[in-house]
Amino acid sequence: MPDARKPRRLFGRCVCCVPPSPPAVRAIDRRTLLAGALATSGVAAAAALPVPRLAQAQPAQRRIDFHHHQTPPAFIAAMKRRNMINPSAFAWTPERSLEEMDKAAVGVALLSVARPELAFFEDSDEARAVARESNDYGAKLQSDYKTRFGVLASLPLPHVDESLKEIEHAFDVLKVDGVCLMTSYGDKWLGHTSFAPVMDALNARKAIVFVHPIAPNCCAGLKPVPDFADSVIEYGTDTTRTIASILFSGTSRRCKDIRFVFAHGGGTAPYLVERFNRAGSNKSLAEYTYDVVMSELRRYHYDTAIMAHPAPLAALTRLAPITQILFGSDYPFRTPADTAKGIGEFLSAADLAAVERGNALRLIPRLASL
Numbered sequence: 001m002p003d004a005r006k007p008r009r010l011f012g013r014c015v016c017c018v019p020p021s022p023p024a025v026r027a028i029d030r031r032t033l034l035a036g037a038l039a040t041s042g043v044a045a046a047a048a049l050p051v052p053r054l055a056q057a058q059p060a061q062r063r064i065d066f067h068h069h070q071t072p073p074a075f076i077a078a079m080k081r082r083n084m085i086n087p088s089a090f091a092w093t094p095e096r097s098l099e100e101m102d103k104a105a106v107g108v109a110l111l112s113v114a115r116p117e118l119a120f121f122e123d124s125d126e127a128r129a130v131a132r133e134s135n136d137y138g139a140k141l142q143s144d145y146k147t148r149f150g151v152l153a154s155l156p157l158p159h160v161d162e163s164l165k166e167i168e169h170a171f172d173v174l175k176v177d178g179v180c181l182m183t184s185y186g187d188k189w190l191g192h193t194s195f196a197p198v199m200d201a202l203n204a205r206k207a208i209v210f211v212h213p214i215a216p217n218c219c220a221g222l223k224p225v226p227d228f229a230d231s232v233i234e235y236g237t238d239t240t241r242t243i244a245s246i247l248f249s250g251t252s253r254r255c256k257d258i259r260f261v262f263a264h265g266g267g268t269a270p271y272l273v274e275r276f277n278r279a280g281s282n283k284s285l286a287e288y289t290y291d292v293v294m295s296e297l298r299r300y301h302y303d304t305a306i307m308a309h310p311a312p313l314a315a316l317t318r319l320a321p322i323t324q325i326l327f328g329s330d331y332p333f334r335t336p337a338d339t340a341k342g343i344g345e346f347l348s349a350a351d352l353a354a355v356e357r358g359n360a361l362r363l364i365p366r367l368a369s370l
Contacts, residue, residue: 075133078130183242270318
């Protein structure tokens, strides 16, 4: 794997490789543009400057969308019982997913429950029932649309025994592709000791574990300005909290066979990597040397949902190799076409081919035949 301390080639072509334009609108090399902008005015200036589109994936690539939500009837009913209304999620249908997938040449979408608020279900029986019905619904969709959908099953955490039973049903009966976990459950993140049996069971199956953010109890509803949604700041921050929890609790090294996929490019983790690397200065964390921290962060996978911007993409691709980055749209909250357009402006053709399809095929080889 490349050394994160060495510059890596983020953008695939120099200005001489870009087709010539009229002098008034001649393209600027994106690396030069970014370097100059960052040196003079910071990341915000870089975002404001016009840049050329360097590469676009060919439609024949048939993108694989690793971050694509479904809203099962059981889940909608559970949310409505709690007066939790989410218009985008409630308007979802399989047909709308397929329509948006076709617009963006997405061949397969891995379905996970949209904003799985069942993370907060205190009643274990209800949490178990909603998870089971949601997973069965996803499996039925996969059966009905054999070449278009995969399934990332929900677990009824924080209820451990019920989650262990659902793991058996999801993998042994439904044959799902992996599971979707929340970054936190109430006031516990994924490295918490109470979740160790679940992590060990997933590790034994070499499971793909897609981790989606949510606002934790401590910070849900905090608004720096009125009408600020939790998703704007808290989601990225909670992803970083759970990465730290998994890494520094020892869960990550104990469960080496779990293939973690973190949504939204790992949240704010790429920006806090230097602080992670200094955590070992605390005696209780002395075993977490630079090499230990970086090797774990580099082996995780990260998706591209809601991060089609030069700053997060540059940070993520300096932290993790291209092999660990997956196409993710966050549909229905963002369309696959928007994501494809956004990352197509920043990555080379070769890197796009890996991010949009090749990397997912290494995780789930069966998708190659779809």
